[in-house]
Amino acid sequence: MNRNADKKLDDLFRAARGFLPDTSHREDHFETRLLVRIHEKRSFLSTWLTWERRLVPAFAVLAIVLGIMAWITDSYRSPDVLASLINNREHQIITRYLTGG
Amino acid sequence: MDKYTRTPEDESGCSDTFLIDAAKGGDDAAFTQLVARHKHQVFRLAAYFAHDPYELDDICQEVFIKVYEHLRTFRQEAPFAHWLSRITVNACHDALKKRKRNRGHLSLEDLPFDIADSSLEAADLARQAYAILMRGLMQLNPDERIVITLLELEEKSVRDVAALTGWSEGNVRVRAHRARQALKKILEGHHES
Numbered sequence A: 001m002n003r004n005a006d007k008k009l010d011d012l013f014r015a016a017r018g019f020l021p022d023t024s025h026r027e028d029h030f031e032t033r034l035l036v037r038i039h040e041k042r043s044f045l046s047t048w049l050t051w052e053r054r055l056v057p058a059f060a061v062l063a064i065v066l067g068i069m070a071w072i073t074d075s076y077r078s079p080d081v082l083a084s085l086i087n088n089r090e091h092q093i094i095t096r097y098l099t100g101g
Numbered sequence B: 001m002d003k004y005t006r007t008p009e010d011e012s013g014c015s016d017t018f019l020i021d022a023a024k025g026g027d028d029a030a031f032t033q034l035v036a037r038h039k040h041q042v043f044r045l046a047a048y049f050a051h052d053p054y055e056l057d058d059i060c061q062e063v064f065i066k067v068y069e070h071l072r073t074f075r076q077e078a079p080f081a082h083w084l085s086r087i088t089v090n091a092c093h094d095a096l097k098k099r100k101r102n103r104g105h106l107s108l109e110d111l112p113f114d115i116a117d118s119s120l121e122a123a124d125l126a127r128q129a130y131a132i133l134m135r136g137l138m139q140l141n142p143d144e145r146i147v148i149t150l151l152e153l154e155e156k157s158v159r160d161v162a163a164l165t166g167w168s169e170g171n172v173r174v175r176a177h178r179a180r181q182a183l184k185k186i187l188e189g190h191h192e193s
Helices: A002-017 A030-075 A078-088 A089-099 B016-022 B028-046 B051-073 B080-098 B121-136 B142-153 B157-166 B168-193
Strands: none
Touching: A002 B121, A002 B142, A002 B168, A030 B028, B016 B028, B016 B051, B016 B157, B028 B051, B028 B142, B051 B080, B080 B142, B080 B157, B121 B142, B121 B168, B142 B157, B142 B168, B157 B168
């Protein structure tokens, strides 16, 4: 029974091999369609890279500006106040003011 | 090289090597000529797996886009046609995996190609056999379908199928065996109905 089924399957394959797919109609102008698609992909990629190249300097400038602002903000923290706090001078200043000394 | 693959040189005498080198250098005309020379091989193989003409065109475009993108990595140690066949098999396998297994009825009008045989009786018999087979093949999983199609319809050897798919020869044999068992069951069910 199994051999019969195997034989039938082999016969089916043998018969099916005689069916020649004709794809000539589908192949017409294939190169044109293909190149259009390749060019579309290429121009999408180059647009993306162009925007990336334009944005990188902008981000670099932003980073520099933020760095400068951070540095300026740091410099406004008066070292004198900090020193006073460490040395307890702020307390002395306030005491002197209150007592008039 | 099977009977459908053209010889590497056409009437102008440009070899595949020459066209590939030119295409690598950005020559689109050379790439176009390479496509024209080898597209039939790709279409014929993809036709076994495409569900309709649009999918057939899609698969073939995907194949040549991959060729275009990876041409620089092709070292020309083996014939271009072999490399192309491998890309085609992988593209067909991907297309089968994307598509859910179709258990529906396949109409002959849905086939993505026409009959080339001029003898009506022989063509009719072959067409019927093909339609029955396709109904069965559509119900196999992608791996089994790829293997059984390449072995039985393309008449490739196990070694060739292993080279095309990247699977071991053992794997190919196992999948072929499973595919045959599954097809026999499907066709027995079809015969009874």
